[in-house]
Amino acid sequence: MDVKPDVFPFTAIVGQDTMKKGLLLNLVDPRLGGVLIRGEKGTAKSTAVRALADLMPGLQVVNLPVSATEDRVVGTLDIEHAIREGQKRFEPGLLAAAHGNILYVDEINLLDDAIVDALLDAAAMGVNTVEREGVSHSHPARFILIGTMNPEEGELRPQLLDRFALSVEVAGERDVACRMEVVKRRLAFDKDPEEFRRRFYQEQFTLLERILQARERLAQLEPSEQLLEWIAKVGIRLEVDGHRADITLMKTSMALAALNERTQVLPQDLVEAALMVMPHRMRKKPFEDNELGVERIREMLGDLLQEASNAF
Numbered sequence: 541m542d543v544k545p546d547v548f549p550f551t552a553i554v555g556q557d558t559m560k561k562g563l564l565l566n567l568v569d570p571r572l573g574g575v576l577i578r579g580e581k582g583t584a585k586s587t588a589v590r591a592l593a594d595l596m597p598g599l600q601v602v603n604l605p606v607s608a609t610e611d612r613v614v615g616t617l618d619i620e621h622a623i624r625e626g627q628k629r630f631e632p633g634l635l636a637a638a639h640g641n642i643l644y645v646d647e648i649n650l651l652d653d654a655i656v657d658a659l660l661d662a663a664a665m666g667v668n669t670v671e672r673e674g675v676s677h678s679h680p681a682r683f684i685l686i687g688t689m690n691p692e693e694g695e696l697r698p699q700l701l702d703r704f705a706l707s708v709e710v711a712g713e714r715d716v717a718c719r720m721e722v723v724k725r726r727l728a729f730d731k732d733p734e735e736f737r738r739r740f741y742q743e744q745f746t747l748l749e750r751i752l753q754a755r756e757r758l759a760q761l762e763p764s765e766q767l768l769e770w771i772a773k774v775g776i777r778l779e780v781d782g783h784r785a786d787i788t789l790m791k792t793s794m795a796l797a798a799l800n801e802r803t804q805v806l807p808q809d810l811v812e813a814a815l816m817v818m819p820h821r822m823r824k825k826p827f828e829d830n831e832l833g834v835e836r837i838r839e840m841l842g843d844l845l846q847e848a849s850n851a852f
């Protein structure tokens with residue numbers, strides 16, 4: 541493992557299991573489609589993203605700040621140079637730097653619409669294309685997109701929400717012992733990061749191994765007809781628009797099974813996947829927040845789950 545003494549270890553993050561699971565699934569399947577983390581300040585969102593990159597040797601986090609201009613993000617074509625010299629000159633932007641890495645967008649809901657469009661297009665196609673006055677340049681831009689937002693500061697447009705494979709909610713711990721542990725661990729880390737990292741070395745190593753094995757297992761997983769049928773029923777039952785949700789539900793369920801050291805998807809994987817894939821894609825009832833959405837999904841999937849348990 542690379543030595544990055546200033547990074548808080550992933551396995552030292554207290555609780556926040558859904559966020560951690562959503563992030564790990566994107567390491568198991570880097571083509572899954574990213575994760576949107578919604579929630580309040582100071583709940584280890586940025587700590588977890590940096591820690592995720594630290595888990596995987598060679599993986600970097602590229603930060604896209606809210607203040608970034610479109611040129612900075614997509615890169616620039618020097619058109620004057622093209623006219624003068626008859627040659628393209630491209631100055632790569634953040635999307636180029638993000639290729640093969642994690643692109644982290646804090647407060648994605650506050651980002652300029654044009655930039656969000658550009659980065660979601662690149663995320664979907666794995667290519668960034670810049671065009672200026674008839675000259676164009678493309679380069680590969682495959683990255684794991686991780687966005688964070690505080691819903692109190694404004695929502696993302698539904699068509700942009702749908703582009704994120706997963707969405708997870710984070711909130712501060714409500715348990716006294718957990719809150720104490722958060723403080724204890726942070727103080728210990730700040731006091732002696734290297735010693736703190738040594739304490740978690742074995743757990744980190746075990747988790748990395750688990751992810752690498754899950755990647756191998758995932759490559760052998762085939763969606764069964766039964767699974768496809770069940771997923772189609774979930775999509776209809778939850779009234780999601782289009783088919784992106786079904787496809788993502790399938791991929792997420794398979795990544796979950798692989799992460800859980802299985803080569804077969806079980807109904808419980810489907811339900812767990814649905815709770816991350818569906819909440820941001822369902823039409824909300826008035827005044828309904830995401831947490832209620834998750835409860836509604838559980839309820840709505842109850843008998844389907846029963847049916848699936850009998851069938852599998």
Ligand SMILES: Nc1ncnc2c1ncn2[C@@H]1O[C@H](COP(=O)(O)OP(=O)(O)OP(=O)(O)O)[C@@H](O)[C@H]1O
Nearest residue numbers: 553554555556581582583584585586587588722726
């Ligand atoms: N569950 C947790 N486990 C360990 N440390 C935590 C946890 N929650 C918060 N912290 C600590 O709280 C501090 C704030 O975390 P972080 O900066 O990651 O928050 P954030 O969610 O990214 O917030 P913001 O939206 O303000 O950037 C860090 O020092 C982090 O280590």
